Amino acid sequence: MTDENDKQVETIAVHGGRTIDEETKAVNPPITMSTTFERREDGEYPQGYIYTRDNNPNRESLEGCINELEGGEGCAAFSSGTSAAMAVFQSLSTGDHILAPDDVYHGTEHQLDSIMNRWDIDTSYVDMTDKGAVEEEIREDTELFWIETPSNPLLKITDIKEISSLAHEFGCTVVVDNTWSTPVVQKPFDFGADLVIYSTTKYFGGHSDAMGGAAVTKKKDEFFESIRELQKHAGASPSPFDCWLIMRGIRTLPLRMKAHSENAMKVAHYLEDDPKVTDVYYPGLKDHPDHQIAKKQMSGYSGMLSFQVEGGKEKAFEVAANVDIFTRATSLGSVESLIEHRASIEGEDTETPEDLLRLSVGIENAKDLIQDLEQAIEKSYKN
Numbered sequence: 001m002t003d004e005n006d007k008q009v010e011t012i013a014v015h016g017g018r019t020i021d022e023e024t025k026a027v028n029p030p031i032t033m034s035t036t037f038e039r040r041e042d043g044e045y046p047q048g049y050i051y052t053r054d055n056n057p058n059r060e061s062l063e064g065c066i067n068e069l070e071g072g073e074g075c076a077a078f079s080s081g082t083s084a085a086m087a088v089f090q091s092l093s094t095g096d097h098i099l100a101p102d103d104v105y106h107g108t109e110h111q112l113d114s115i116m117n118r119w120d121i122d123t124s125y126v127d128m129t130d131k132g133a134v135e136e137e138i139r140e141d142t143e144l145f146w147i148e149t150p151s152n153p154l155l156k157i158t159d160i161k162e163i164s165s166l167a168h169e170f171g172c173t174v175v176v177d178n179t180w181s182t183p184v185v186q187k188p189f190d191f192g193a194d195l196v197i198y199s200t201t202k203y204f205g206g207h208s209d210a211m212g213g214a215a216v217t218k219k220k221d222e223f224f225e226s227i228r229e230l231q232k233h234a235g236a237s238p239s240p241f242d243c244w245l246i247m248r249g250i251r252t253l254p255l256r257m258k259a260h261s262e263n264a265m266k267v268a269h270y271l272e273d274d275p276k277v278t279d280v281y282y283p284g285l286k287d288h289p290d291h292q293i294a295k296k297q298m299s300g301y302s303g304m305l306s307f308q309v310e311g312g313k314e315k316a317f318e319v320a321a322n323v324d325i326f327t328r329a330t331s332l333g334s335v336e337s338l339i340e341h342r343a344s345i346e347g348e349d350t351e352t353p354e355d356l357l358r359l360s361v362g363i364e365n366a367k368d369l370i371q372d373l374e375q376a377i378e379k380s381y382k383n
């Protein structure tokens with residue numbers, strides 16, 4: 001829970017993990033591009049750094065900053081969101097069972113079904129927005145609940161509080177992949193989650209130029225100790241430069257999230273009114289089926305939205321082909337707006353509708369973005 005005396009998110013984003021360099025008094029941390037650190041004559045390591053896979057000043061300050069933003073007791077930074085998720089799964093034991101959303105990020109599904117299954121870790125996929133359905137899937141050996149909200153690409157909203165208390169009734173650990181929201185928009189610990197993971201490649205970095213991931217824990221427990229061990233010994237350490245870039249991104253994260261949220265809301269309202277658009281998925285819209293839950297657990301609704309168009313896959317491709325300001329690319333969370341035909345990136349067995357386009361709404365002027373979509377749609381349906 002947030003303490004009245006706690007610093008606010010904008011302040012933490014600017015100052016979290018900041019140390020003045022003792023040598024030069026530089027206000028920004030130097031990038032410590034050294035894999036190894038000198039020992040003293042007595043064999044000790046004066047600053048505690050030994051080898052960069054174990055720890056590095058840039059990684060340590062990034063971890064401090066993310067941890068403070070999240071209000072956790074510990075953070076481990078990784079070289080990608082994927083490796084952060086992997087460390088969570090590898091902290092389970094053979095025979096453990098996972099409950100994950102039926103529309104979980106496709107990369108996570110791949111990890112679970114093609115890699116973790118070899119260690120006899122079984123996953124059941126369930127509609128996490130339906131408590132009854134989730135309850136039915138709980139087994140004797142269920143250890144972990146994986147929540148992703150808003151979900152990808154249909155922006156379904158899971159009630160973190162409701163699902164966390166259900167999980168805890170059965171002694172299970174709750175992990176929230178909070179990549180789409182960031183702690184600026186949603187703080188899963190406030191609603192009972194035990195662990196939060198991120199692809200910092202997305203909003204944290206915010207400029208499509210660095211890969212990273214993070215796992216943040218509410219309590220320093222054995223499970224987190226295992227994640228820390230995997231960070232050091234499974235080898236997915238982030239580079240000092242990537243840590244530095246992500247940290248630099250975080251300094252403007254609250255400002256950017258505000259702009260992403262405001263722009264996405266405007267774009268969603270425009271799309272709602274366009275006759276060629278058959279459905280819009282954005283939790284900020286009042287008629288989104290889970291708007292009330294979103295309102296309760298999010299502040300702002302982030303920059304991700306999806307919509308369906310008339311005319312199936314062909315027209316969806318055409319609309320994406322006709323944009324000028326939006327860029328046709330996967331990924332999300334950067335300053336520039338992206339548009340993506342999601343089904344074709346997810347592969348053959350996807351359940352994503354073929355007429356769906358996903359937007360990562362950037363921080364450009366909303367009017368320009370709307371005009372761009374408007375002209376793209378108009379051009380696509382001209383004949």
Ligand SMILES: *Cc1c(COP(=O)(O)O)cnc(C)c1O
Nearest residue numbers: 080081082105177179199201212
């Ligand atoms: C991108 C993404 C990931 C994976 O992160 P990488 O940094 O690409 O490895 C995991 N979860 C969600 C929700 C994502 O959007």
